[in-house]
Amino acid sequence: MKVKIVETNLEKEHAFHVRTIVFVEEQNVSPEEELDQHDAEAIHFIGYEENQPIAASRLRLVDGYGKLERICVLKEYRGKSFGKQIIKSMEDVISEKGYTKVKLNAQTHAEEFYKRLGYQTVSGEFMDAGIPHVTMIKELD
Template sequence: MIEIVTVSTEADLADAFAIRMQVFVEEQGVPAEIEIDELDRTADHLLARLDGQPVGTGRLTVRADIGVLGRLAVSGKSRGTGLGAALVRAIEERARERGLTAVELHSQTQAIGFYERLGYTAFGEPDWDAGIEHIWMRKGLGC
């Protein structure tokens, strides 16, 4: 059973950070010192559990009336199960609850198709973040 919650305890936040460290630092080679940043203090963090075990996370930050989805990570064993899409939808719902009009994200270019299937459109030119090619994407929320 999949459960997605808004992080409200230090233990849940530690689980979210552990997933990010596993996916971004250990698997993708992002420097550990930049993975946890100043935005984490004010972000809404979501944590996904499968059968009670933490397996995915993402965060929502706010810029003006736009939500910014970031740090979406799913543990290897749970990829391809629909968990990532469920996390994106949960973050979008949290953005709606906050009265935001759209969600933007800085997608790794290898994940563009995933986000396009969820209604996101790329804009601007690709750039590099932590040595990985990215592009900005956006989805209106119809608020």
């Protein structure tokens, strides 16, 4: 998969399309919650496989953290390390911007996935968009 920072309107449309499929259609998150006011200031990422958009995410720099958000991979492409690849790309950008701390709110079903990538759970379970989540952090080298 080729991961890149979104630079064009078409790439942004591709990222929003992947997010809509995963979060709105698959997980029943409302479109208003999924595509929110933070999209305007976020750094967006898009992942392509054979020129098809298959993964997306966004990054915000908040309170001294690089905050990973809206990480998603289309269902038929899961289990192939594409999520890991997009997270690595986001962590690289966080480091380039001089940050060493990363935070994310993980859906509880993905908590073990993030633990394998070095993230530690720092909260109890909470609901976001009707889905159970936990907050996780990581210190970058």
